[in-house]
Amino acid sequence: MSIMTQAELEELVNQLSLSFFNKPFVDDVAFNFRLRTTGGRYIPNQRKIELNPKYLDELDYDEFCGIIKHELCHYHLHIEGKGYNHRDKDFRELLRKTGSPRFCSPLPSMEKQVKYQYKCLDCGHVYHRVRIVNTQKYRCGKCRGKLKKIKP
Known part of the structure; x- marks a missing residue:
């Protein structure tokens, strides 16, 4: 799949947020081409989600949606003032409830290294x-x- 536009990315993230969390995503989301070892990250002080576009190109669409759901767990828990770090109980419970992955799969291009x-x-x-x-x-x-x- 080719890289999607910014508008398509924002719509996908908002759609996943509404369907899995019943809350809209109103902040920033963007592709970060410099991410190498992770599928995405949430930056709390900017309230921004950055996603690795390589995961959309090299792996399937469902894996990419799983990464978005994982980052949305960080986002919504941060907004609510709950524990949004990987080690927090609230975070792990929300991952399980929404069916989000705890870790993303390694990229096929990175495994060759x-x-x-x-x-x-x-x-x-x-x-x-x-x-x-x-x-x-x-x-x-x-x-x-x-x-x-x-x-x-």
Whole structure:
């Protein structure tokens, strides 16, 4: 799908806001072409939602709508004065209630950049990294086990 216009984007966000939250979206939304590792972000002091257009191009429309719903959860909770951060109970409940994803899928173009793989010697979890990890300094984030490079 090609990039949509600003008016189409605003209409889509307002439509999703009305259908899932029963509240209008009255602030700013825009594409941010500089976002690299995230599908979108909500800026509380500007009351603005920025979305990564690569997710519309590389993944399906439903994934993009899920990202918008996730950012709308931040937005509406912030407006209401409730906890709008990822760790807050209000935020997690609203995500579940609206069927919004907690995290977005990685972009297919970013997955190709993986150069190094590390495996935990205790639990077997595999980590994919773009940069070299110092295995003497860093441990497994799940079980604190030692890491071993399996793919140079």
